[in-house]
Amino acid sequence: MTIPEHYPYRSAAAKAEYLAFYQRSAARWPADSPSRMVPTSFGQTFVRIHGPDGAPPLVLLPGITTSSLFWSANIRAFSQRYRCFALDRIGDVGLSVCTRPFTGRGDLVRWLDEVFTGLGLGSGVHLLGMSYGAWLAAQYALAFPDRLGKMVLLAPGATVLRTSWQVFARGALAFTRRRCFVRSFAAWLLADLARQDLARQDPSRVERRVDSMLRTFRCIQPRIIGPTLLTNQELGSLRMPTLFLVGEHEKIYSAAKAVRRLHRVAPRIQAEIVPNAGHDLTIAQPDVVHRKVLAFLEAPNRQPA
Numbered sequence: 001m002t003i004p005e006h007y008p009y010r011s012a013a014a015k016a017e018y019l020a021f022y023q024r025s026a027a028r029w030p031a032d033s034p035s036r037m038v039p040t041s042f043g044q045t046f047v048r049i050h051g052p053d054g055a056p057p058l059v060l061l062p063g064i065t066t067s068s069l070f071w072s073a074n075i076r077a078f079s080q081r082y083r084c085f086a087l088d089r090i091g092d093v094g095l096s097v098c099t100r101p102f103t104g105r106g107d108l109v110r111w112l113d114e115v116f117t118g119l120g121l122g123s124g125v126h127l128l129g130m131s132y133g134a135w136l137a138a139q140y141a142l143a144f145p146d147r148l149g150k151m152v153l154l155a156p157g158a159t160v161l162r163t164s165w166q167v168f169a170r171g172a173l174a175f176t177r178r179r180c181f182v183r184s185f186a187a188w189l190l191a192d193l194a195r196q197d198l199a200r201q202d203p204s205r206v207e208r209r210v211d212s213m214l215r216t217f218r219c220i221q222p223r224i225i226g227p228t229l230l231t232n233q234e235l236g237s238l239r240m241p242t243l244f245l246v247g248e249h250e251k252i253y254s255a256a257k258a259v260r261r262l263h264r265v266a267p268r269i270q271a272e273i274v275p276n277a278g279h280d281l282t283i284a285q286p287d288v289v290h291r292k293v294l295a296f297l298e299a300p301n302r303q304p305a
Contacts (some may be wrong), residue, residue: 007098008091008222018093018219029074038118042111046095047119051079058082058126059131063222065216067094073283077290080174085119091222091282101223108136108225109143116147126297128152130282135159135227141238152293155279157227160261161253177217186210189251190280235266242269245289245297247277270296
């Protein structure tokens with residue numbers, strides 16, 4: 001399949017506009033972080049690396065229409081004891097270069113495995129994903145369980161419960177690229193962050209995300225492979241130690257129902273609810289997320305039941 005050089009951006013001009021914004025946003029990332037372009041059969045994957053040489057590897061997968069820079073507020077905490085590899089997913093925003101688009105979830109899993117190999121990562125890799133990235137992490141764990149040490153799923157798209165129809169309805173309005181709809185979508189999805197901004201009488205954090213969403217929707221036109229629901233058997237087959245975190249006010253599905261399902265069909269998975277957060281848990285409650293994730297990664301492995 002032939003694709004334009006500017007893919008997944010709408011045009012060469014849109015690509016230039018977004019990458020200029022991306023480079024400005026990169027100022028929030030630690031300046032001493034090396035980076036690499038990792039060749040795969042789907043194109044070149046851009047990877048930011050931070051943390052001590054020789055420390056256990058922790059691969060970070062962002063949500064959809066976000067990049068490695070999603071982890072800017074979290075990277076210093078995660079990289080104190082881990083060698084972090086933050087990816088720009090091919091076919092999405094960022095510096096990765098797509099030469100062959102994904103056609104299904106199998107392609108996504110193969111791409112991620114090729115990145116692991118290209119980075120020289122063997123077995124015992126810790127994998128952490130947010131939203132769409134968490135769904136991809138679970139898919140990878142089903143296909144290549146022997147390569148993983150521990151896995152962290154932060155509010156994964158679908159995976160445990162079907163995505164609410166409101167996400168699709170509100171998201172479709174936001175994709176019209178009208179600021180009023182984008183602001184409404186952001187305020188709804190990131191309600192706890194919006195409440196914090198209101199209490200501080202400073203709406204800048206949500207407004208920055210509105211600006212970012214507007215630019216992203218204006219510049220990119222990706223081919224999205226929708227996240228899918230895992231069966232009871234698939235969830236129960238995840239043998240690596242797994243942490244599932246979801247905000248109590250999550251909008252993409254019911255946090256309580258998701259945790260109840262995991263307790264019922266996959267009791268090995270450590271499932272917890274983060275208070276005073278929704279889909280914004282990594283930015284509304286970063287200290288809580290950092291504490292829970294690091295405690296989980298550092299705990300001795302429990303014997304499988």
